[in-house]
Amino acid sequence: MQKQNSKEKINQEPRISEPPLSLKEFIKWLGPAFIFTASQIGGGELITVPLMGAYLGMSCLYLAPIIAFIKIFGQFYLVQYGVVRGKTFLQTSWDKKWLRWMFFALMLGCILHSMLLAGLLGQTGGIFDFLILLPPNIWIIIITAVGFLIVFTRNYNILEKTSSILLWVFLALITIVTILFWPSIDDWIQAITPAFPIAIKGLETSSGIMTLAVLFVVLGSGFGPTVSYIWFAKDKKMGMFEPYEKGIELELEDLTEEEIERLKGWRKVVLYQNLVSATILSFFSIMIWIAAAQTLHLEGLEPVGDDLIPQMVSIFTTTYGEWSGIIFILCGALALFSSILGPLYGFSRLWEESLERFGFYNR
DSSP: OOOOGGGOTTOOOOOOOOOOHHHHHTTTTOOHHHHHHHHHIIIIHHHHHHHHHHHTTTTTHHHHHHHHHHHHHHHHHHHHHHHHOOHHHHHHHHHHHGGGHHHHHHHHHHHHHHHHHHHHHHHHHHHHHHHHOOHHHHHHOOOOOOOOHHTTTOOHHHHHHHHHHHHHHHHHHHHHHHTOOOOHHHHHHHSSSOOOOOOGGTTSSSHHHHHHHHHHSSSOOOHHHHHHHHHHHHHHTTTHHHHHHEEOOGEEEEEEEEHHHHHHHHHHHHHHHHHHHHHHHHHHHHHHHHHHHIIITTTTTOOOOHHHHHHHHHHHHHHHOOOHHHHHHHHHHHHHHHHHHHHHHHHHHHHHHHHHHTTTTOO
């Protein structure tokens, strides 16, 4: 890489592109947020949130958007650091010897989260089995093969388009399903009235505090999607990642005033991306909470383990016909698949960068 000196930059063209200045331009840069959101929705939002609706009804619904927006700011800080510095936090933790422990902690977290992805693979295969009767193991092989095919292409654009399509398809599907069971005004009043959750057998919690803690952990930004987000931004060439991708090594003190102003603009883009993501997460959580509250809770059903999805599908089918159950299953299947895709891509980049540090891999 070529080292640039700040004295040589006065009259040269800016090496950092101008951030989007209009809504139309900003929408083109929402890809990383869409990938993250699609990755997150298939986890806690699809399993834990409906259980809350089944056990609590419309009570405590206000907690979903609050948690989604609170947690998004930790992720915003991590991603904007990379966009402003041009380095992933994995690279930063390796470069600073006193932070090396964080480098290995991230690798350990990646291994542990990969075990959770294995569980999600099983759930995804089980839900696809509702649509087309194949052994779950066959579905797991198919889903894994498709996921790795996308990852091995190392093509960010394919990932962005796939995740964005999946996101908007299952958002549309869950909206259709929820409209069928739209709550009354009294239900909405109950939803926004401050209340504290109770112990939920389906979540194996013994107190309201434990239930709240579980909801806070699983709803919104999780480890896998959050760690992966920085590589989405890097491959999108946002901010300081752009000159680094061109082989230009820069530090903040090397930048011109115009480039610094542009970086500030890119920092705002990251903030707006995260706010959009939190809004979508909140919307999906509210929709699927309502779907469970207006079906399972009203029927007095309190699902445990793998009973949740089959019981909801049964009520949809009985009330509105088989088509509504199929829509819900399809929504769940796509959401779970998308929750695997993003972290799989991000973790592949994390391991790639980690092995480079040890000299085991060179691009």
